Amino acid sequence: MKLSTVRICMIVLALFAGFNSATAESLKMTDEVSQVATTQTLLNLNTASLEQLMTLPGIGKSKAAAIISYRESQGPFSSVDELTRVKGIGVKMLAKLTGSIEVR
Template identity: 50%
Template sequence: MKRYFLGIVALLVSSFAFAVVNINTATQAELESLKGIGPEKAKAIIEYRTKNGAFKTVDDLDKVKGIGKATLDKLRPDISVGGAAAKPAPAAAKPADKKAPEPKKQ
């Protein structure tokens, strides 16, 4: 059982290594799979895109605190900004005041 679990984990981790990571939609774990990105930098990337919206280009990543030109140059082959863009979270919607329809009596 332990081998099975470790095999699954290894498979998941290796799939991150071969995939290009979309910095606009990536989770913290996906960002951490990038070489040179640890938990703090991953959090900083997520915080930046939450406050400022989607990255328009890969070069925009250098606006994130802790990521400079050297880090960006290492990451460039492994990241993209394509696909669905991250959007700031919408405000919670208010519940409707409508009553649920009553079941028909037979």
């Protein structure tokens, strides 16, 4: 009777140990995928089209057009902070956009 109990405990522990390592590996892979997805979803202010800019929070057609107009007249953005030089975009708007945009 004791031998069967020991075997059952060993099997349960082996299964539990396998589950933990599989779960840890799955979580690690999920984290890596989310980091890649985040990196790939940033919108480059220097190449974005009117339609792409309009997908940003708080950016409608007129602000998107103003961004493109600024970019065409002043040259490419050198930093994300430079976006505040565009008419209608202030510090608060920039704060809303910071996680969605980049400059390359």
